[in-house]
Amino acid sequence: MIAINNVTKKFGNFTALKGINLNVAEGEVFAYIGPNGAGKSTTIRVLLGILQATSGDAKLFGKDAWSDALEIHKRIAYVPGDVNLWPNLSGGEVIDLFVSLRGKHDKARRERLIKDFNLDPTKKCRTYSKGNRQKVALIAAFASDVDLYILDEPTSGLDPLMEQVFQDNVMEEKNKGKGVFLSSHIMSEVERLCDRVGIIREGEIVEVGTLDSLRRLTRYNVNVSTANAIEGLDKLQGIYNITKQADSLAFDVDVAEMGKVFSHINNFGIIKLASVPPTLEDLFMQHYEKA
Amino acid sequence: MFYNSWKLFKFIARKERTTTPIWIVAIVGFVVLLVPGMYVSIDETSRAELAFMLNDPTMIAMIGPAYGVEEGLYTFAAWFSHMMFIFSAMAVAVMSIFLVIRHTRADEEGWRYEVLRSLPIGNLTNLHATSMFTLCANVIIAIFTGLLMWIVGDESMTFGGSMLFGMGLGTVGLVFGGIAALFSQLSSTTRGALGYSFLCLGLFYMMRAAGDNGAEILSLLSPLGLAQRSQFFVNNHILPQIIMLLVADALFLTAYKLNTMRDIDQGFIPIRPGRYEAKKSLLSSWGLAWRLSRGTIITWVILAFVLAASYATILGDIDNFIAGNEMYQQLLGLGDLDLTELGGLLVLNFVTMITFLMTIVFVIPLIMIAQRLKNEEKEGRVEFVLSCSVDKKKLMLNYMLIATFAAVIIKWAYVLGMYSTAAAMLDVVPFTFADILVGSLVYIPAMLIMIGLASLLLALGKKYANIIWIYLVSTFFIYFLGNMGVLPNFVNYLSVFYYVPRVPVEDFNLLATVIMIVIAVILRSVTQYIYARRDISNI
Numbered sequence: 001m002i003a004i005n006n007v008t009k010k011f012g013n014f015t016a017l018k019g020i021n022l023n024v025a026e027g028e029v030f031a032y033i034g035p036n037g038a039g040k041s042t043t044i045r046v047l048l049g050i051l052q053a054t055s056g057d058a059k060l061f062g063k064d065a066w067s068d069a070l071e072i073h074k075r076i077a078y079v080p081g082d083v084n085l086w087p088n089l090s091g092g093e094v095i096d097l098f099v100s101l102r103g104k105h106d107k108a109r110r111e112r113l114i115k116d117f118n119l120d121p122t123k124k125c126r127t128y129s130k131g132n133r134q135k136v137a138l139i140a141a142f143a144s145d146v147d148l149y150i151l152d153e154p155t156s157g158l159d160p161l162m163e164q165v166f167q168d169n170v171m172e173e174k175n176k177g178k179g180v181f182l183s184s185h186i187m188s189e190v191e192r193l194c195d196r197v198g199i200i201r202e203g204e205i206v207e208v209g210t211l212d213s214l215r216r217l218t219r220y221n222v223n224v225s226t227a228n229a230i231e232g233l234d235k236l237q238g239i240y241n242i243t244k245q246a247d248s249l250a251f252d253v254d255v256a257e258m259g260k261v262f263s264h265i266n267n268f269g270i271i272k273l274a275s276v277p278p279t280l281e282d283l284f285m286q287h288y289e290k291a
Numbered sequence: 292m293f294y295n296s297w298k299l300f301k302f303i304a305r306k307e308r309t310t311t312p313i314w315i316v317a318i319v320g321f322v323v324l325l326v327p328g329m330y331v332s333i334d335e336t337s338r339a340e341l342a343f344m345l346n347d348p349t350m351i352a353m354i355g356p357a358y359g360v361e362e363g364l365y366t367f368a369a370w371f372s373h374m375m376f377i378f379s380a381m382a383v384a385v386m387s388i389f390l391v392i393r394h395t396r397a398d399e400e401g402w403r404y405e406v407l408r409s410l411p412i413g414n415l416t417n418l419h420a421t422s423m424f425t426l427c428a429n430v431i432i433a434i435f436t437g438l439l440m441w442i443v444g445d446e447s448m449t450f451g452g453s454m455l456f457g458m459g460l461g462t463v464g465l466v467f468g469g470i471a472a473l474f475s476q477l478s479s480t481t482r483g484a485l486g487y488s489f490l491c492l493g494l495f496y497m498m499r500a501a502g503d504n505g506a507e508i509l510s511l512l513s514p515l516g517l518a519q520r521s522q523f524f525v526n527n528h529i530l531p532q533i534i535m536l537l538v539a540d541a542l543f544l545t546a547y548k549l550n551t552m553r554d555i556d557q558g559f560i561p562i563r564p565g566r567y568e569a570k571k572s573l574l575s576s577w578g579l580a581w582r583l584s585r586g587t588i589i590t591w592v593i594l595a596f597v598l599a600a601s602y603a604t605i606l607g608d609i610d611n612f613i614a615g616n617e618m619y620q621q622l623l624g625l626g627d628l629d630l631t632e633l634g635g636l637l638v639l640n641f642v643t644m645i646t647f648l649m650t651i652v653f654v655i656p657l658i659m660i661a662q663r664l665k666n667e668e669k670e671g672r673v674e675f676v677l678s679c680s681v682d683k684k685k686l687m688l689n690y691m692l693i694a695t696f697a698a699v700i701i702k703w704a705y706v707l708g709m710y711s712t713a714a715a716m717l718d719v720v721p722f723t724f725a726d727i728l729v730g731s732l733v734y735i736p737a738m739l740i741m742i743g744l745a746s747l748l749l750a751l752g753k754k755y756a757n758i759i760w761i762y763l764v765s766t767f768f769i770y771f772l773g774n775m776g777v778l779p780n781f782v783n784y785l786s787v788f789y790y791v792p793r794v795p796v797e798d799f800n801l802l803a804t805v806i807m808i809v810i811a812v813i814l815r816s817v818t819q820y821i822y823a824r825r826d827i828s829n830i
Binding site for chain 2 (some may be wrong): 078098
């Protein structure tokens with residue numbers, strides 16, 4: 001559905017994207033994450049044909065993102081992270097405008113979404129808070145009949161209840177076989193919704209894969225009490241951050257080395273052993289910080 | 292309630308360190324510099340003639356009644372204050388309205404006031420500090436205008452009269468500042484507060500116009516009329532100004548009271564709810580462009596009509612008017628001619644000149660419409676619209692076409708305003724409808740080129756867009772200085788308006804018109820081509 005092939009984007013001397021490659025398959029929810037200023041929004045703007053790639057090509061539905069933008073845009077809905085709407089139009093007017101610019105109008109769906117998101121569409125946009133402006137953009141997106149949703153931090157202003165409504169709508173579209181390209185900082189959202197994750201840092205894709213496969217690349221935190229004091233642990237490979245606690249020992253261990261480490265510990269008579277997978281935050285922090 | 296007002300006053304003064312001084316210098320400078328200017332342009336006999344002409348109901352409606360004519364007290368100073376007071380006072384009123392609303396409702400509508408209120412300040416501190424700053428600004432205007440007028444004026448410009456004239460400007464500013472403070476409590480939006488305040492200004496101006504022509508009480512009820520009742524340099528009554536100060540005080544105190552009665556972000560006038568669903572006419576990129584430009588077009592159509600009508604009212608006395616004004620003579624390029632021989636041609640010359648100058652003014656809304664996408668892009672809305680199935684070339688074309696439509700309809704409003712008023716007021720209309728219609732519409736190709744240039748600059752990049760304003764202003768100076776003969780001839784050719792035949796004084800030139808239309812069409816295509824190929828960015 002999306003094929004980004006070696007795309008570079010330069011702004012003057014600054015290189016925002018350094019030859020990135022990404023593929024998103026049909027019916028897939030793809031999370032695109034990375035620290036601020038890493039190039040997430042630039043990637044999305046290249047996909048939308050609003051910025052022209054300096055080199056490489058970005059394709060949606062097999063068509064070129066820049067030159068076939070008009071055709072592509074009939075099949076996508078975009079929600080920007082920082083939504084500015086026309087101050088003297090009502091929310092309802094903006095929703096109708098965007099839905100009709102994209103194509104078919106489904107009135108029942110519009111009404112259902114306005115109810116679910118609990119929006120007053122008769123208010124002028126200048127009076128909406130950030131969260132309400134995002135609701136307008138989200139309703140306009142989900143009320144459109146499209147095949148791919150491109151969402152750039154769409155829920156940063158929503159409360160947890162509305163976050164839930166958003167997630168339900170994404171799941172519904174996913175089950176219909178629609179694709180979703182989601183840039184987000186909200187880890188629970190990513191964990192619940194996404195099939196695959198791509199991490200961008202300083203204009204380069206540093207990791208792409210399913211959440212499980214990403215976890216496999218990282219470390220578990222282990223806390224163990226043994227009958228006899230453990231010796232020689234620091235000589236094993238893949239062990240980090242050993243700290244002695246009152247009656248136990250805590251350390252991090254690479255997933256690949258876990259078997260060897262546990263059979264070593266077993267020699268000292270395990271009383272209690274807990275091993276915790278990394279939280280998503282830990283996982284992403286490792287990738288964000290990796291030099 | 293007023294805790295830390297002094298600190299906040301200093302903060303407002305800091306925020307205002309450029310805007311308010313510019314307003315003050317512009318207003319005071321405008322008034323004071325015109326004193327010697329008008330003094331040399333008119334002698335005593337022509338002033339007596341003018342007093343007669345200014346007794347015309349339309350002139351009274353525009354600038355108010357002349358005081359001291361019968362008593363023989365219509366000195367230069369009396370004449371000057373008669374000519375200048377109303378419009379100068381309205382300029383001060385506009386300054387005060389913007390100033391007050393900028394620091395009250397506008398700050399509240401953004402998140403800024405909320406942040407201020409989280410600091411240790413009272414619930415009236417901000418309004419109070421704003422009021423005090425407005426008071427300071429108006430006192431400065433009053434004192435400087437008064438002193439400088441007294442210094443540069445002739446002996447008829449007495450110290451007392453000058454200071455009272457300055458005070459009159461200040462009290463009008465304060466009353467309208469008070470009105471703005473009131474509406475920034477009543478209305479919950481900046482737009483509403485500004486709208487109601489300016490509506491008041493307009494209504495009071497019209498009330499005064501009606502009152503000065505008969506029902507005196509209406510003038511006394513209008514701050515603009517009341518302030519003028521001081522009869523500057525003739526009787527120098529101070530009572531009207533004292534009443535004005537009391538009224539201003541009452542208005543501000545009412546605003547304070549209302550401020551304590553309401554919650555933050557709330558108002559007393561309910562907001563009209565918007566539409567639940569969009570009308571069919573909005574549902575396209577064209578519909579959106581039209582919706583965003585509609586207000587500008589309506590405003591300027593009305594403005595064009597009113598401006599044309601007000602120029603038409605003076606056509607009857609134009610010979611006297613021009614005879615007494617060297618600047619106009621030079622603008623018309625009539626420096627060496629014997630005016631009496633020109634007769635009816637003089638009126639035509641004058642109309643042609645006004646049409647030319649108004650054309651330059653009417654290009655302002657066209658640029659605003661043609662460059663609407665600049666702000667839309669900055670706010671990220673172009674990006675949002677283009678993410679739907681909208682063609683970039685079409686998007687640009689929408690605004691160019693609407694600007695073209697605006698050019699035509701504004702010109703028509705101008706023609707209708709000019710002709711209908713002249714026909715109603717003059718015994719002999721010195722021109723035919725066809726004359727003035729052709730004379731106005733003949734500028735449209737040049738206006739299309741201006742639209743094309745404005746769009747082209749925007750297409751090249753947001754940062755180039757403002758260059759068009761420099762060009763527009765320079766076309767005015769090229770005309771002005773060109774007619775005075777101080778510029779080398781080739782400079783004239785740099786102004787697009789120079790190529791427009793001055794119908795009806797000159798003959799219509801088909802070739803020039805066709806060439807300009809062709810250039811405008813080429814500009815349009817180039818603009819679309821370039822815009823379609825450039826990145827959109829909100830940085």
